[in-house]
Every structure is written in C-alpha cells, then in structure tokens.
Amino acid sequence: MRFNGLVVVLLTGGLFGGATTASAQEAEAQLVIRDHQFVPTEITVPAHAKIKLVIDNQDATAEEFESYELNREKVVAAKSKITVYVGPLEPGRYPFFGDFHKDSANGVLIAK
C-alpha cells in the first residue's frame, strides 16, 4: 500500500532558495495513476500553503493531469513521475482529471 495513502510532509521555508520567499510553508502530496485512475481520488492538503504534488504514473500509457480550478495541465509519460506545484490555496475543493481517460481518471484536492 505504498502509494495508496496520502503522504503530506510539511516542510519549512527556504527549500527553493534564490528568489523564493524563504518563510513560505510547503506541503507535499503524492498521487498515483494506476489502471487509468487516480489513487487516492481525494487528497487533503493544508490551505494557505504551497503544495508540491508528485504524480506517479504506473500505467503503461501516458496521462495528462489537468485541472481548471488549479490552473494546471501537464503530461505524465508512461511509467514516470512529474511534479506539479499549486497554491497557496483557499479552503475548498479543487477537482482534477486525467485528460486521456476522463471517464475513469477523476479526483479532487481538498484544501482545509
């Protein structure tokens, strides 16, 4: 069940260095694509924090992570990982879907 659960790791600021704000809080969440579905289908993350979302596509075909609400759209090649950064988010529900398998690949990111 390594990838079934949500892993949220709160990190303190200064992760990026350079021009980024050193005091910004960041959370990390992991999402798996398996059998053209997101696992888990719901992710809860802290509101008002930047979210580093690591998406691991375990399928043999590509998928596209897309969310109008999160303003993100990125292709995940087969058997590979990508990182998507979102937020800081206001409390609420932010749906996302897999553009290549819309019927099965759906999920929601919940900020609270």
Add this chain to the structure above:
Amino acid sequence: MRTKCLSVFAAVSLLHVSAALAADPADHVYLPSVVQGEIEFELNGGYQQWPNNGDNGERQLIYEAGYGVTSWWKSELGIGSTRLPGESTHLDELEWENIFALTEPGEYWLDLGVFAELEHDYGEHGNALTIGPMFQKEFGVVQTNVNVLFSRGLGELAAQGTELDYNWQVKWRGNPLFEPGIQGFGTLGSTGDAGHPFAHKLGPAFFSQTLVGGRNKLKFDTALLFGLNRNSPNTTLRFTLEFEIY
C-alpha cells in the same frame, strides 16, 4: 533549468538583429507555459483605427500552427496578412515563434519564460528578431502576465536600434467560459531613434475556453483597447481563437 537557459541564450547569440517593429493590431500576450505533445492551431486578428483615417483602419490576420516539442519548449510557424489604410490586403509576414518555459508553474514566486520570434516582413523585405522575458504570477484566482519584448531588424538595410515593447494582462479565473480581464500593449521607443514616440493602449478583455470532444480544447480571447496618447490608435479590437489537440 540550466539546460533550458543555455538553449535559449545559444539561440539568441546566433541571431544578431536591427530594425524596429511597429505595434500590430493582432498582438497578443504570450504565456510561459507549454504542454508537451500538444498541437495548436491559432488565428490572431485585429483591427485598429487611427486618428484621421475615417473608417479605413488597419486590419491584420495571423494564422499559426504550433507543437509542444518538450515539456518546456513550444514552437509555432505563422503567416500573416495585413491591410493598411488606403491599401489592399497583402501577405505581410512569415514568423517562427518559440516559447521557452524556464520554470515549473507555481514552483517559484514568479513563473518565468522566454519568448523568441524570427520574422520575415514582406513589406520591408527584411527579417527581424523579437525576444524577451515572459512573467506570470497567480494571486488566487487572479492570473497576471507581462511580456517585455526587444525587437531588432536583421541585415545591413535594417533600421538601427532596438525597440522595446510590452504586453500585459490580468484575468479573473472564475468560470472557464467567461473570464473577465484587462489587457494592455505598448511600445517604449527605440534605442536607435531618440524621438521614437511611445504608444500605449489598454482596455477590457475576456477569455473563454471549453472542451470540444475527446482531448481537444477551444480557447478564445478578445479585447477592446483604447489609445492612451496621440501616438496610439484610437481603438483596437483584437482576438485570438485557438484550437488545441493532443
């Protein structure tokens, strides 16, 4: 990121430039984002009315086709036609546009990209290069974009100097079918012409996008721009219609 920067700077160093470009009615705001493998067909159009030209304004249409070559590089080829006041419509330009996304959206405080365009102008029988940074910043559901563009002509016959232009927009991302916003375009003059007039125009805009079957997406945006000084067109109506296929 280092590889991306090196690629961009290498491309720039190969292209030495000269000659200023005038602001075009079909200008639009460029975004520092790329979707790998995506094919785009785009139509950019504009009509602008200058003082003392009656109904005989300038019209421009640019057809473009593009492809997301990598996760950080998109390339587009375009062809444009223009109708100047008192003239008939003619083939105006061939262009090769490139978008380099240097940062992952949201990773840093500011998203950064580089725009680079090589253009052949049929009217002036010359080539020109436009290059500059693209910035994007999200504040919740508000997205802001700024382009700073440096343009120079290529070749011995090209006008001297580098022209500095800017494009910007602010939009409210609440409903994909109707996102209200503001756009602005302008030029801050040329290094080769101290008397080169500034021009500024801005006005309301709206943006819209919808899924149209399969993985395809249709996007549209338009703006009605008003000149802010005597060197600017009184009014400009511009639009972009974009069809994305993956």
